[in-house]
Amino acid sequence: MKTIQQHFTVAYSFPVIFTSDAFGAGSAALLRVLAGEGERPRVLTVIDSKVLRINPDLLEKLNRFAADHSAEVEILVPPLVMRGGEACKNEPGEVEKIHALVERHGLCRHSFILAIGGGAVLDAAGFAAATAHRGVRLVRMPTTTLSMNDAGVGVKNGVNAFGRKNFTGCFAPPFAVVNDFDFLRLLPARELRAGIAEAVKVALIRDRAFFDFLYASRALLAAFESEVMQRMIVRCAELHLEHIATSGDPFEFGSSRPLDFGHWSAHKLEELTQGEIRHGEAVAIGIALDSLYSFELGMIGELDLRRILATLEGIGFQLYHLALEWVDVEKSLRQFQEHLGGELSIPLLDGIGARSDRHDIDAALYRKCIKTLASRRNQTEKSDDRKKLQPDLPGDPGHLLP
Ligand SMILES: NC(=O)c1ccc[n+]([C@@H]2O[C@H](COP(=O)([O-])OP(=O)(O)OC[C@H]3O[C@@H](n4cnc5c(N)ncnc54)[C@H](O)[C@@H]3O)[C@@H](O)[C@H]2O)c1
Numbered sequence: 001m002k003t004i005q006q007h008f009t010v011a012y013s014f015p016v017i018f019t020s021d022a023f024g025a026g027s028a029a030l031l032r033v034l035a036g037e038g039e040r041p042r043v044l045t046v047i048d049s050k051v052l053r054i055n056p057d058l059l060e061k062l063n064r065f066a067a068d069h070s071a072e073v074e075i076l077v078p079p080l081v082m083r084g085g086e087a088c089k090n091e092p093g094e095v096e097k098i099h100a101l102v103e104r105h106g107l108c109r110h111s112f113i114l115a116i117g118g119g120a121v122l123d124a125a126g127f128a129a130a131t132a133h134r135g136v137r138l139v140r141m142p143t144t145t146l147s148m149n150d151a152g153v154g155v156k157n158g159v160n161a162f163g164r165k166n167f168t169g170c171f172a173p174p175f176a177v178v179n180d181f182d183f184l185r186l187l188p189a190r191e192l193r194a195g196i197a198e199a200v201k202v203a204l205i206r207d208r209a210f211f212d213f214l215y216a217s218r219a220l221l222a223a224f225e226s227e228v229m230q231r232m233i234v235r236c237a238e239l240h241l242e243h244i245a246t247s248g249d250p251f252e253f254g255s256s257r258p259l260d261f262g263h264w265s266a267h268k269l270e271e272l273t274q275g276e277i278r279h280g281e282a283v284a285i286g287i288a289l290d291s292l293y294s295f296e297l298g299m300i301g302e303l304d305l306r307r308i309l310a311t312l313e314g315i316g317f318q319l320y321h322l323a324l325e326w327v328d329v330e331k332s333l334r335q336f337q338e339h340l341g342g343e344l345s346i347p348l349l350d351g352i353g354a355r356s357d358r359h360d361i362d363a364a365l366y367r368k369c370i371k372t373l374a375s376r377r378n379q380t381e382k383s384d385d386r387k388k389l390q391p392d393l394p395g396d397p398g399h400l401l402p
């Protein structure tokens, strides 16, 4: 018998740019990314349908950009409009449409797919880009809080299948990410808020000072104050990028997935509510649940737990959803383990700003934590009712905490 052990490494490097008015005449960021190698590449643009509906002038801006820079890049018209939101990840035909256009327009591996949209469109378009010719260059242009501070900067692409989130997908870093803050201007409040949960998540597992900033800024974040939102987005994206670059496992070959703190139950909630609850809203509940569980295990103190729950609620998240009662804890953890491969590994908090993976999970204790969230919710509702009857009743958040 003879075994030749193959070994090689591939270095990845891509820019993540934060800008505004990216298609404007005064902005060179996008052109530099697309035309940087001087090849006059072809660019297929894929746009989230809701982004286009809310920004009707986007097509005109894109056309003007294409005309102004036709010597350097060939932007194909018309762009492909992809169904926004989870619909594009649930419908296999959406990825096929991109493949068909890559084939029809003769795009090559040096061509670009410029994906403009929320995390769902970026995931689906990214999967199409990674699989056409085994990899056409992908430039992501995220348009939601969550896609700017998390989904857009990652190395994962994928769609849903068999009723399971992200069942079909691949690891493929983008060529570049261009974040244009202008897209947030017309983003509905629910979407603006949802993505902030990922910032709380990454702060809790990696950066206590960032958590302190989020705690102190919770009222400004609830009001979507633009400077604070931008600081939150940039630091959150930076922490995600740092984690991917330095964790030693960017393509998740191991069983641990620290960035999935608060996510095992969040994925279940999204499935159970069939997308009625936003990913970030589910993550906020998942963070509350995993923080409570960390507290029960003595991994964080009561004051830290109170600050975490106050941050999430101060930003405007509900920390309970009826569907939590339907979560089969054992089965959900098994499915989470199956998706990661290897032994079960749940990231929990080890104080604020650090994490510790646990492999032995006490399902009964998790059920107790779910009950705690439910009873906190009931108390909040009762307190809200009392406040309606007596508008001057002083708020007493202390009694709502476990
Ligand atoms: N690949 C990754 O690493 C990764 C990480 C986190 C999340 N995700 C995925 O990202 C998805 C969630 O992303 P999301 O939170 O951005 O939600 P989303 O993509 O579902 O977008 C939310 C809604 O907002 C609309 N929208 C997007 N941008 C808009 C804008 N500027 N103005 C108005 N409407 C706009 C969309 O059409 C959609 O209806 C999930 O599918 C999740 O699994 C992927």
Ligand SMILES: [Zn+2]
Residues within 6 Å of the ligand: 150, 198, 263, 279, 283
């Ligand atoms: Zn997430």
